[in-house]
Amino acid sequence: MNAILKMVLQRLGLGALTLIVVSIIISIGVELLPGDLAQEILGQAATPETVAQFRKEVGLDKPAYVRYFLWLGGIFQGDFGTSLANQLEISQLIGKRLQNTLFLASLAALIAVPLSLLLGVLAALYRNGIYDRAVNAITLTSISVPEFFFAYVLIIILAVNLGWFPSLSNVSTDMPLWERVYKTFLPALTLTLVVVAHMMRMTRAAIINLLASPYIEMANLKGIRKFRIIVHHALPNAWAPIINVIVFNLAYLVVGVVVVEVVFVYPGLGQLMVDSVQVRDIPVVQACSLIFAATYILLNLTADILAILTNPRLLHPK
């Protein structure tokens, strides 16, 4: 168990290091953006004096590396700076948005993960049959079609024609849970359609990959039922690749939902980032990017650790 703890700590350290590197890349990227921020915000009519004054106020007159370290230092104290657009504390601004994004991602994951595991297991069980082909075809279609298209189709059918769900997901954190789920359902469903294919196909492939193993043949020769062979003998050994793909998709649910959020006007982090880019609210963009990067790194870390924990050789050493 100690070895595992050591590994977790090692990975955490490595993750932190990656995050620092990412923060440098974000800063350099922002630095490379064309145009002058002060000029942009104050408009063409601003006099050179006001521009200089503004630059001094927000610290733009300092060299890039000084600004970077000031920014980084602030983050370590939980201070992401203030938004240029509306002078609000960024941590406050982001807080609620992040909660909303995570809520949407969790809801989508709650539907998508069990669904794709089930579909994948069944596809492996009835491989090469009609069910298998149908599921493959449907999920492939759903992954190939752009998500905004699905979003609009769902809105037309479920919101406009049938009127079951609202087409706008204007949720807030102080809503009752049930109402929140109800309003978030359509974007969650859209996201599900996008991520199920990948996870389901990996589940199927990882299981089928193992079906030629001697221990599967052994289970067959012990007269074990097919379904049990898949679930009890193949699946436990297939977790590592499946977990990796699941986590990859979970990360996508958090960081890749911009389009869906925009379509449903869902007040999430992605929408905030898009808005901020439009008004050149650079500190907010930087903070969002960093949070996305952290999510990605943290989830991948989880995948690595889970993959190791599902390996009995590592969990139960000799």
Next chain:
Amino acid sequence: MTSNESKSTTGDLLLEMRGLRIEGQSDEVWQEIVKGIDLKLHRGEVLGLIGESGAGKSTIGLAAMGFARPGCRISGGEILFDGRDLMQVSENERRKLRGVRIAYVAQSAAAAFNPAHKLIEQFSETPTEHGVRSRSEADADAKDLYRRLQLPDPENIGYRYPHQVSGGQLQRAMTAMAMACRPDLLIFDEPTTALDVTTQIEVLVTIRDIVKQFNTAAIYITHDLAVVAQMADRIMVLRFGELVEESDTRSMLSDPKMDYTKSLWAVRSHRKEVEPPTKTDTPIVKVDHVSASYGVVPVLKDISFEIHKGYTVAVVGESGSGKSTAARVITGLLPPRQGQVYYEGEALPADYRKRTKNQLRQAQMIYQMPDTAVNPRQRIRDVIGRPLSFYLGYSGAEREKRVRELLDLIELDPDQFIDRYPGELSGGQKQRICIARALAAEPKFIICDEVTSALDQLVAEGILKLLDRLQREFDLSYMFITHDLATVKAIADEIVVMYQGQIVEQGAKTEIITPPHHEYTELLLSSVPEMDPDWLDTVLKERAHAHELYEKFHAES
């Protein structure tokens, strides 16, 4: 086994195959791999199926369970188990028989146990899933069978995962698992092939005892004649999916009728005829007080030996004894922690990257698995041609000519083989290609790492003869790593016996194989099965302390 003759006639007919035909698919074409086999097995009888790979013995064994591997299909004939034709009942009916009335013991227990579950869970799965016993009854029964099969700590060993148990113990645990529902018929598919000799003997004894205790009928599949002689009442010799010969064990051994059977029997009689040359002052290779480790785990502890020009030095020992590691040190793949390797009196750099091309050229290797040792995407021309260009600068027509010479040397027709890919060759042919590749570098010294263990006996025999001839023609020295003592007796001039990273005994072959031995050498030598149906009983009687010896040398595992 004094009951050999009597047992084969008693008991009702349990299994009967009539005109069994099985087809296998290769490249979209169905080819017959079992061509009309008739087989009868009575209750309590042990039938040995013997033959080389491709003879169809495993396929027949599985067919006895009404099972065909993916890519195979039972295309004709009847399989009557206890009067019921397995081909006429539904798959669900067949499934209900498997594990309950017919059970299977696979070749590699390490692969056949599911790595994700504990041994006892896998044991109890069969009786509980089939509704034969409750989980607690099954668990108690598992412990009882573990005890009968002489597994250490039978109360607790079941709560370990497969990777936490040694190979010999796993094989016994799998036999226990097969016995879980007290089947009428057991299929043993090469159950001891993957084990060391000293472990094999323990497993053979326990398997034989448990089959006797419960009077279970068994089909024992193996390519090892000496093993089948200990286990079976009756033997069927198979080749290319057809029956060659069938009779009870004793008469099969003493009086084989068919030429093929005789050739199988004769395999172990090969002996190196020529005496080795007199030793020169400087050995070709000298390993001097070498210690090596993987990470912090020491694998070689202060070993020293010499290999002289024209000599074959066999390095023997069980898996994990450090034989292959010694080869890795000599070739520079694993720099030793201490000690030095000399080539013709000259100290070799420890790391192969620091050796000159000429130093590298002098020591070549031939590996155990010819399948993985050649690049499947290269034609034979390039496989053999590569060392020619790399070490000796051959190119163009010269290189082509040399490749052809080498193919002639290894007795493969150049016109037929030079343009082929390794995948189109048989195991024995691939191993010959590996030999040609080693020879291409024109070395004086070749390390042969278990070169015959993946091959059938007849094929292995051919490889040994070839190596023998090449040694005489080119004055080669071999370091011959093997766990197979029959091979050692056939080809070695000198023997180095290794145990747990140390050399326990070394010297001329005659010296080592004639008593008195070091205790461990004795254990090794006396564990090699002989073609005598009474060998197992005799050796057990002779070695009253055999088990203690075994325990002594396997205390850690």
